[in-house]
Amino acid sequence: MSLIDKLVDYLRGPEKKTAAVAKERLQIILAHERAGRGSVAPEYLPALQEELLQVIAKYIHIDRDKIKVQLEKHGEYDVLELNVTLPEHQRPQ
Amino acid sequence: MARVIVVTSGKGGVGKTTTSASFSSGLALRGHKTVVIDFDVGLRNLDLIMGCERRVVFDIVNVINGEAALSRALIKDKHCDNLFVLPASQTRDKDALRLEGVEKIIDELKETFEYIVCDSPAGIEHGAFSAMYFADEALVVTNPEVSSVRDSDRILGILAAKSKRAVDGLDPVKEHLLVTRYNPGRVAAGEMLSVEDIQEILRIPLLGVIPESESVLQASNAGTPAIHVDKSDVADAYKDVVARFMGEPVPMRFVTAEKVGFFKRLFGGR
Ligand SMILES: Nc1ncnc2c1ncn2[C@@H]1O[C@H](COP(=O)(O)OP(=O)(O)O)[C@@H](O)[C@H]1O
Ligand SMILES: [Mg+2]
Numbered sequence: 001m002s003l004i005d006k007l008v009d010y011l012r013g014p015e016k017k018t019a020a021v022a023k024e025r026l027q028i029i030l031a032h033e034r035a036g037r038g039s040v041a042p043e044y045l046p047a048l049q050e051e052l053l054q055v056i057a058k059y060i061h062i063d064r065d066k067i068k069v070q071l072e073k074h075g076e077y078d079v080l081e082l083n084v085t086l087p088e089h090q091r092p093q
Numbered sequence: 094m095a096r097v098i099v100v101t102s103g104k105g106g107v108g109k110t111t112t113s114a115s116f117s118s119g120l121a122l123r124g125h126k127t128v129v130i131d132f133d134v135g136l137r138n139l140d141l142i143m144g145c146e147r148r149v150v151f152d153i154v155n156v157i158n159g160e161a162a163l164s165r166a167l168i169k170d171k172h173c174d175n176l177f178v179l180p181a182s183q184t185r186d187k188d189a190l191r192l193e194g195v196e197k198i199i200d201e202l203k204e205t206f207e208y209i210v211c212d213s214p215a216g217i218e219h220g221a222f223s224a225m226y227f228a229d230e231a232l233v234v235t236n237p238e239v240s241s242v243r244d245s246d247r248i249l250g251i252l253a254a255k256s257k258r259a260v261d262g263l264d265p266v267k268e269h270l271l272v273t274r275y276n277p278g279r280v281a282a283g284e285m286l287s288v289e290d291i292q293e294i295l296r297i298p299l300l301g302v303i304p305e306s307e308s309v310l311q312a313s314n315a316g317t318p319a320i321h322v323d324k325s326d327v328a329d330a331y332k333d334v335v336a337r338f339m340g341e342p343v344p345m346r347f348v349t350a351e352k353v354g355f356f357k358r359l360f361g362g363r
Contacts, residue, residue: 017283023290030246030294037250088124 045071053080062087095203098210101252103244107236108273111309113212113329115320116141119335121176122320125148125207128167130198131181132224133214134189140180143315144171148184154182157194163201172321179208184219190223199227217251226257230267232300236274237286242294245270249295260351264270269300271334276305277350288348301334303327 049069056067068083100113110133117129127325131139132155140146145168151161156179158344163179164278179198183191202209213224225231231252235245252266253259259266279285292299308325320331328345336343 019280019283019286019290022286023294026239026242026294030243033243033246034250039255042105 045069056084060084060086095206096208096229097199097203098208098230098232099212099213099225100232100234101213101221101225101248102234103215103217103221103248104236104241105234107169107241108303108309109215109234110138110142110212110314111319112232112234112271112273112303112331113139113210114318115331116335117174117176117208117210118170118320118340119180119319119331120208120210120338121170121173123335123339124175126175126205127173127208127210128179128202128206129210129212130179130224131212132190132220133212134181135183135185136167136214137183140168140178140279141316142313143178143318145178145180146316149180152180152182154184154186154189156198156321157189157191157236163198174227180267188219190220192223192226195223196227198351217247220257221248222251223269225252226255226267228252228256229258230269230328232271233295233297234271234273235291235295237276237280237288237291239273239286242286244309245295249297268297269295269338270295271300271303273303274305275302277348281350288345299345300337301330302345302348303330303334 052069053064053067056062062084066085066087068081070081070083071078098116100109100116102109110131111141112127113131117127120127125144129139129143129161130153131137132153133139137152140149148168148323153166155161156163156166166205167177168177179202199209211224211228214220225338231248233245233248235241243278249268252268256266270292272291280287288302304326306319306325306327308322308327309319312322312327319325319327320335322328330347333343333346
């Protein structure tokens, strides 16, 4: 590296080192992959999801994709999460 | 009580076979009756690294198929009295390692040996699965490189969910991180993931760090496990690993770059 290059580098300020980039990329992709495999979804999950959808549909007029049922791992525990996004006009005031 | 230890990684070429050879030799050097099994059916490399390739008559698939007694397939290591090698076969039939067959062999070996070291093939297919299924402990061999770390994470997931210990609801497989082909100089320059980075990502206890070293190639040329190479950094690193595995508190070495002297820096050297 010539002196000029070094000076240019210096003026540019510290560039992100490739090892730091590698670490960051790994943390992101592994968080994603672990969530996908973390807990093997039990076989009853699709049926449970379907029945929950039907019950909710009895009371609220709602699109299917506004209801999400998923199993997540929180440390030692598996948490069954039911997420219902209510339509605007049905939200309690 | 015999312990089954799998040397695994997911990714190929990271140093599993090198580690299996040196780790099993290290256990034997300490007086423990040890056997090392090559699970890389189809390729078979461990015999070359151990320098016993010309003495292979029967292999693990012959034993599973009932074509040879286990005792006839075991090869005594030329460097250590307490060490035996069970070679892989070169059959192309990838499903030759049926779990029941492997279990029978491991149960029989447990009667004679204290440590059963399983050298896993790369991948997450059948061969890798049979190598890890019966494990009590796992050495997860990882290079400081993105794809190797990711594959190790994958393997950890499989060990936790699909190994016999997991299936039977026993205590989980004891996991050890072994970082190999480490270059502290490049880590210091920010060009390579550090041991701390890898540990933070994989979240398992660190058993040791094996530096990238020219002696590994020389050892494999000669058919001598690297742990036997006199005055080499890899040999020392593998001896440390075995000592830590036995529970001795040995400080980590080979994790920081040698200080480069003023003149070397001035006139280059790297
Ligand atoms: N610490 C090391 N330093 C330098 N080269 C190494 C080291 N460990 C392994 N190697 C080399 O890397 C290659 C793959 O090693 P090997 O043990 O066969 O890996 P695997 O069994 O995981 O496929 C071989 O050429 C070997 O000599
Ligand atoms: Mg190998």
